[in-house]
Amino acid sequence: xxxxxxTGLKKHYTSGSDVVEALRGVDIGIEAGExxxxxxxxxxxxxxxxxxxxxxxxPTVGEVEMAxxxxxxxxxxxxxxxxxxxxxxxxxxxxxxxxxxxIENVMxxxxxxxxxxxxxxxxxxxxxxxVGLGAKLDRxxxxxxxxxxxxxxxxxxxxxxxxxxxxxxxxxNLDSKTSADVMNLFRRLNxxxxxxVMVTHNPENGAYSDRTIHxxxxxxxMQN
Amino acid sequence: MKLHTISLNNxxxxxxxxxxxxxxxxxxxxxxVTLVTLTRSMSSDIERKMDEFGANILIxxxxxxxxxxxxxxxxxxxxxxxxxxxxxxxxxxxxxxxxKNISAVAPKVLGGVTxxxxxxxxxxxxxxxxxxxxxxxxxxxxxxxxxxxxxLGSDASRVLNAGPGDTIPIKGESFKVSGVLDQTxxxxxxxxxxxxxxxxxxxxxxxxITLAEVAALCSGCPIGDMVTQIAEKLPDARVSAIQQVxxxxxxxxxxxxxxSYAMAGVVVFIGSLIVFVxxxxxxxxxxxxxxxxxxxxxxxxxxxxxxxxxxxxVSLLAGLSGYGIGMGGAALTLPFMxxxxxxxxVWDMTVACGSVGLAVTLGLLxxxxxxxxxxxxxxxxxxxxx
Numbered sequence: 001x002x003x004x005x006x007t008g009l010k011k012h013y014t015s016g017s018d019v020v021e022a023l024r025g026v027d028i029g030i031e032a033g034e035x036x037x038x039x040x041x042x043x044x045x046x047x048x049x050x051x052x053x054x055x056x057x058x059p060t061v062g063e064v065e066m067a068x069x070x071x072x073x074x075x076x077x078x079x080x081x082x083x084x085x086x087x088x089x090x091x092x093x094x095x096x097x098x099x100x101x102x103i104e105n106v107m108x109x110x111x112x113x114x115x116x117x118x119x120x121x122x123x124x125x126x127x128x129x130x131v132g133l134g135a136k137l138d139r140x141x142x143x144x145x146x147x148x149x150x151x152x153x154x155x156x157x158x159x160x161x162x163x164x165x166x167x168x169x170x171x172x173n174l175d176s177k178t179s180a181d182v183m184n185l186f187r188r189l190n191x192x193x194x195x196x197v198m199v200t201h202n203p204e205n206g207a208y209s210d211r212t213i214h215x216x217x218x219x220x221x222m223q224n
Numbered sequence: 225m226k227l228h229t230i231s232l233n234n235x236x237x238x239x240x241x242x243x244x245x246x247x248x249x250x251x252x253x254x255x256x257v258t259l260v261t262l263t264r265s266m267s268s269d270i271e272r273k274m275d276e277f278g279a280n281i282l283i284x285x286x287x288x289x290x291x292x293x294x295x296x297x298x299x300x301x302x303x304x305x306x307x308x309x310x311x312x313x314x315x316x317x318x319x320x321x322x323x324k325n326i327s328a329v330a331p332k333v334l335g336g337v338t339x340x341x342x343x344x345x346x347x348x349x350x351x352x353x354x355x356x357x358x359x360x361x362x363x364x365x366x367x368x369x370x371x372x373x374x375x376l377g378s379d380a381s382r383v384l385n386a387g388p389g390d391t392i393p394i395k396g397e398s399f400k401v402s403g404v405l406d407q408t409x410x411x412x413x414x415x416x417x418x419x420x421x422x423x424x425x426x427x428x429x430x431x432x433i434t435l436a437e438v439a440a441l442c443s444g445c446p447i448g449d450m451v452t453q454i455a456e457k458l459p460d461a462r463v464s465a466i467q468q469v470x471x472x473x474x475x476x477x478x479x480x481x482x483x484s485y486a487m488a489g490v491v492v493f494i495g496s497l498i499v500f501v502x503x504x505x506x507x508x509x510x511x512x513x514x515x516x517x518x519x520x521x522x523x524x525x526x527x528x529x530x531x532x533x534x535x536x537x538v539s540l541l542a543g544l545s546g547y548g549i550g551m552g553g554a555a556l557t558l559p560f561m562x563x564x565x566x567x568x569x570v571w572d573m574t575v576a577c578g579s580v581g582l583a584v585t586l587g588l589l590x591x592x593x594x595x596x597x598x599x600x601x602x603x604x605x606x607x608x609x610x
Contacts, residue, residue: 056519056603077523084521095516099237100230107225109520120225156520 001068002029003163003195004053009062011048011218022048023059024218030197032163035190037206038199040215046199047168049215053197054087054166055079067163084112088157092169094149096141096156103128103137106155113160127155131185147178154185158194165189167198171205183208227526231533238506242538245502249542250549252495253583257550258557259484260575265558267477269567281438281451283317285309286462309433309461317438320453327439328353333420334434335427337394340384346394347415348423351375357439361412364388365403368419373402375417381405384416394418395426437466492586499590503535507598514598515605524599531595532588539587543580550579 011023022045030036040046051057052064055071064071067086074082088109096105106124115123128134131151141149150170157165167186171179179202187208190196198209206212214221235242314329333348351368355361365388368375374394376386381404386392390401399418407413424430440450447465455463507514514527555569 051604054519077525080518080521080523082521083519087521089516089519091516091519095512097230097233097513097516099233104225104229104233108230108517111225111227111230112522112526117225124225 003032003034003067004028004030004197005063005065006053007063007065009049009052009064010060011045011052011057012060021218023052026062026215026218026220028213028220030195032195033190033193034211035186035196035209036198037209037212038197038215039201039203039206039212040221041201044215045218046215048218050166050168050197050199053164054089055083084109084160086163088160088162088165090150090153090157090165090167090170092172094141094146094153094173096149096152098141101138101140102133102144102152102155105141105152106159108156109160123159124155127159128152130158130189131155145178146174147181150174150178150182151185154182154189158189163195165194165196167196169200170198171200171202179205227529228533231530231537234510234530235534235537241502241506242534245499246538246542246545248498248502249495249539249583249587250546252491252498252586253543253546253579254550254553255491256488256582257547257575257579258553259487261551261554261570261572262557262561263477263481263484264570264572264575265554265567266480266562268570269562270477280440280447280466281454282464282466283309283314283436283438283454283458283461284464285434286460309436309458311431311433313458313461314433314436316457317436317454320450320457322440322450322453325440325450328356329436329438330354330357331420331433331436333424333427333429333432335423335429337416337426339392339394339416340386342383344380344384344416345414346423346427347417348420348427349417350420351417354417357437358412361408362406363403364406365401368402368417370400371419371422372397372399373419374399376401376404377413377415377417378405378407379413380416392416397426492582496586496590499535499539499587500594503531503591503594504597506534507531507594510598511601511605514601515603518601518603527599527601528595531598532591535587535591535595536584539584540580542587543583546583547576547579 006026006028009023009026010021013020013022024045026045026049038046038049048057052059053066055066055074058072066082069082071079071082096102097108100108103121103124106127107120110120110123125134125137128137131154133148133151133155136144136148139148141152144152150173154167154170157167165186170186171182174182183205186196186198190210196209198205200206211223213223311331314331317323317329318326320326330353331350335346336343337346338344355367363375374392376384381387381401384392386401388401388403391398392401393399394416405412418426420433421430424432438454440447451463451465455461517527517530551569551571558567558569
């Protein structure tokens with residue numbers, strides 16, 4: 001049974017009298033431990049698909065089942081709890097909180113779970129060690145390079161041991177060498193058993209994944 | 225890492241904005257504290273003066289008479305069945321149930337005499353108790369000490385053409401004018417004050433008094449009850465409460481109080497607006513940040529707690545500093561506002577707790593909508609902003 005099953009997914013946006021069909025019937029299955037890249041041109045619906053997968057964008061039609069849970073049938077704030085427990089996010093522009101240090105940024109997802117400060121620090125320290133930033137725990141984001149900020153963002157996404165790691169254009173703001181470092185990091189995480197779903201427009205990044213899903217005009221064009 | 229870590233760090237980062245918010249709220253709270261404390265201190269000052277000096281009960285002989293007096297113009301009166309109060313009767317006043325509330329008793333004997341061809345009203349008083357009660361008297365010369373010293377009202381001094389050090393004859397006896405009263409604007413201006421026992425002899429009313437003024441400690445004491453108790457002890461006397469002066473002062477204070485509350489209302493409104501606008505601006509600036517919080521699993525209630533905690537911390541600081549500054553302002557202003565120079569500043573825990581409580585409540589209420597707005601932000605919109 002797939003870790004993620006997307007069935008008949010449609011997402012329409014309404015702007016005045018115009019209706020934009022961002023997703024027009026997507027069916028995808030993702031197994032636990034897979035590394036998936038979603039590619040497509042701008043406007044193909046890949047970011048919409050990622051936000052739906054992230055439990056932040058209710059589909060117009062269709063179902064998303066994740067870890068045995070019908071995501072959009074969760075009541076009230078249970079969806080937020082699901083995100084906190086099962087998902088990790090890496091954003092394109094890192095979006096670290098500027099007034100928190102690297103370790104505080106990584107501890108952010110732990111602020112809403114019952115865990116002692118010592119345990120939080122240990123978990124965040126381990127995550128930063130894993131991404132190679134164990135020596136820069138107390139740096140503020142503006143004291144880190146772009147690649148380092150990206151790695152802090154990845155550490156923040158994995159600190160709560162999520163079942164699924166979602167990444168939106170994680171190398172979009174990085175040079176090629178740093179991009180390669182970051183992609184290698186994703187690869188290592190996946191090798192350790194982490195399921196990764198990444199949206200990218202860079203074909204080179206596809207080489208690091210197990211499977212690439214190509215979207216075009218809101219539909220799956222091909223998978224390889 | 226706890227939610228309050230986020231709030232505290234954000235406050236540290238946005239120092240200028242939070243300082244503006246704190247100052248705005250502090251000014252509002254300080255204004256309210258100053259006005260409330262001034263009003264309370266002035267109230268307390270008036271009450272204290274009433275306690276110490278003011279006569280608030282008048283004892284006169286009972287009679288079946290009708291006053292013929294209107295607007296200060298007296299056309300005499302029709303008096304019959306006039307009874308008398310004897311001086312020793314006044315000792316009974318201290319024996320009433322509320323005797324401990326009696327601060328002073330000032331007996332007086334009145335009678336018409338002719339001085340240098342002018343008819344004047346001679347008032348025999350006990351100068352010690354009279355001067356204690358009438359602190360507003362300003363005497364040119366000296367206060368009378370001997371039983372042949374007299375004190376003239378300002379009009380009496382002018383008409384009799386006598387001043388401090390002069391001698392005036394009353395019923396064949398000569399009296400030394402020890403002092404002259406500064407104009408009081410009251411009936412005292414036309415009177416000649418003499419020693420009580422000497423005046424009783426001159427007027428042929430030994431042991432009798434015409435009226436007595438009683439000063440009762442009236443801060444919370446039952447004046448009405450005391451009037452009844454004295455009337456029971458002195459059946460031949462008419463006992464009434466003098467309230468006009470006090471009521472006049474309290475009325476003026478009441479107007480100031482109402483003005484203060486109106487001002488406080490305006491200040492509270494402006495303070496709320498400042499908090500609302502600043503917090504709303506802060507929330508809008510943090511759209512992306514709030515989006516990230518929501519994306520990583522923060523509940524709406526977590527977002528609200530972060531925003532409201534920031535508001536509560538700023539408001540608490542503003543409440544404390546506003547109370548301090550407000551009390552300082554009241555201390556500086558009180559000498560110019562109070563009727564006496566030695567008016568005491570009232571330090572009241574209710575004002576202290578109230579000002580801090582008001583600041584926090586105001587801050588939280590005004591931040592409620594911005595916090596709700598933040599909590600309802602769609603994480604997808606934030607992601608799109610990413």
